[in-house]
Amino acid sequence: MTAYIFPGQGAQFSGMGKPLYDQYPLAKALFERANEILHFPITELMFGGTEDDLRQTKVTQPAIFLHSVLSAMCFPDFAPDMVAGHSLGEFSALVAAKALSFEEGLLLVSARAQAMQKACEAEPSTMAAVMGLADEKVEEICASISGIVVAANYNCPGQLVISGAIPAVDQACEAIKAAGAKRALRLPVGGAFHSPLMEPARLELAEAIHKAQIEAPICPIYQNVDGNPQTNPQIIKQNLLMQLTSPVRWTQSICQMAADGATHFIEFGPGNVLQGLVRKIAPDVQTNGCPA
Numbered sequence: 001m002t003a004y005i006f007p008g009q010g011a012q013f014s015g016m017g018k019p020l021y022d023q024y025p026l027a028k029a030l031f032e033r034a035n036e037i038l039h040f041p042i043t044e045l046m047f048g049g050t051e052d053d054l055r056q057t058k059v060t061q062p063a064i065f066l067h068s069v070l071s072a073m074c075f076p077d078f079a080p081d082m083v084a085g086h087s088l089g090e091f092s093a094l095v096a097a098k099a100l101s102f103e104e105g106l107l108l109v110s111a112r113a114q115a116m117q118k119a120c121e122a123e124p125s126t127m128a129a130v131m132g133l134a135d136e137k138v139e140e141i142c143a144s145i146s147g148i149v150v151a152a153n154y155n156c157p158g159q160l161v162i163s164g165a166i167p168a169v170d171q172a173c174e175a176i177k178a179a180g181a182k183r184a185l186r187l188p189v190g191g192a193f194h195s196p197l198m199e200p201a202r203l204e205l206a207e208a209i210h211k212a213q214i215e216a217p218i219c220p221i222y223q224n225v226d227g228n229p230q231t232n233p234q235i236i237k238q239n240l241l242m243q244l245t246s247p248v249r250w251t252q253s254i255c256q257m258a259a260d261g262a263t264h265f266i267e268f269g270p271g272n273v274l275q276g277l278v279r280k281i282a283p284d285v286q287t288n289g290c291p292a
Contacts, residue, residue, distance in 0.1 A: 001081040003262040004096065005278070006068045006089035008248075009061060009193075011271035012054045017067045018047045020074060027070040030102060034066055037106050042066070057120070057190070061088050061113035062106060068092035068269030069102065071290045075268070082229065082262060084222040084253050086274060087153075087194070088112075090243065096268065097217035099236065104212055111208050115201035116244070120191025122200060127152060127163045127189050128173050132182030135160055141175045152194035154251045156280040161187070163195040194247050202244040209237050227252030229260065251281050258282040266290060 020027040021043065031043050045053045046063045054060060068085075069092050072078060078096070085093035088109065095105035125148075130138055135151065138160050142149045147168030153161035162172055169192075173184035192198065214236055220229030223239040227249045230236055254265075254277070264286045267274045275287040 001261040002079075002264045002266065003082045003084065003257050004072065004078075004080040004093070005083070005265055005267050005274050006072075006085035006092035006096065007064060007267065007269045007271055007274050008085070008087035008089045009057075009064065011269060011273055012060050012063055013270055014047075014049055014051065014054060016046050016063060016270045017043070017070065020067070020070050021047070024070075024074045027074055030070055030073070031066065033103070034062070034106055037103060038062060038110055057113045057117045058110070061109050061116075064088060064269060065092050065095075065106060065109045069095045069105065071268040072096035073102075075290055080219050082220050082222060082257055082260065083217070084257065085224075086250055087224065087243070087248050089269070089274075090221070090224055090240065092269065093221055094214065094217060094236070097219055097221060099215050099217035099221070099233070100212065108205075108208060108212060112201070112205055112244075115204040116191065116193065116198065118204070119198050119201040123197055124166045125164060125192035125195070125197050126166050126169050127161050127187045127192060128169050128184055129187055130160045130162060130173075130176055130181055130184050132158055133160075133176060133179060137179055138162065138176060138181075141179060142172055145172045145175070147171070148192070148196055150195050151247050152192075153248045155248075156251055156277045159277075159280075163192040164197065165192065194243070194245070196245055198244045202241055205244065206241055209241050212237065222253045222257055224248045224250070224253065227256045229256070250277060254278055254281040258285060 083093040094100040149164030149168035152163035176184040214233040
């Protein structure tokens with residue numbers, strides 16, 4: 001069985017999507033449509049923007065969404081047995097799996113990016129990567145810290161990201177290093193994604209998610225909040241909202257997909273980060289990226 005996976009924020013690079021634009025009339029048309037929907041020339045920023053341009057959340061999330069979704073749409077014989085996306089990638093997966101229209105998916109991603117940016121600006125917050133310490137120990141340390149700091153991304157065994165208020169994250173990093181972690185290092189992000197500090201974003205996005213026309217996908221989507229397969233549109237909506245303040249359970253998702261029969265994972269979108277994570281989680285499966 002084949003699983004299609006879609007990356008999240010952080011995979012962007014200048015020039016992303018240009019080969020799709022040049023090679024596929026469908027991609028070119030939808031890129032131009034995206035410029036109209038967003039009311040700014042995102043193609044110019046994707047194809048020739050600076051690193052700083054692409055790091056703006058209002059640009060980053062739609063850019064990765066566009067690259068991922070259009071790669072899938074231009075892929076010959078698109079026929080997944082299951083899909084999953086890392087954080088933002090969950091929206092890409094839903095559009096690729098025909099649960100959500102391209103236009104509505106892009107509008108939701110744009111609204112999500114802006115809501116998250118506002119939440120980031122409301123309180124100084126950050127994230128940190130932890131390497132080489134058991135998840136349970138990291139969770140225990142976070143729970144012992146005064147202030148908001150939680151496990152946010154379960155990326156693969158031995159690699160976890162924590163998220164929260166800056167003082168709490170810094171304290172947790174010191175305690176995590178003292179407990180024997182190989183590394184506990186703050187990430188260059190402007191907010192505490194997938195933590196309780198994203199509650200304002202969740203509230204802001206709730207109406208748009210509830211109004212969205214989400215249909216049953218063509219195959220199960222393994223969602224971040226619990227790593228389980230889902231096809232029920234109402235539960236998919238609930239999970240999309242919960243995802244903003246809940247951890248990304250990527251390790252659990254890939255383990256469940258492999259247990260359910262996935263032997264081949266194809267990554268659609270910029271970069272190859274997810275392929276590397278999948279190989280660490282399920283070393284016996286085959287992985288590769290989409291050639292587009």
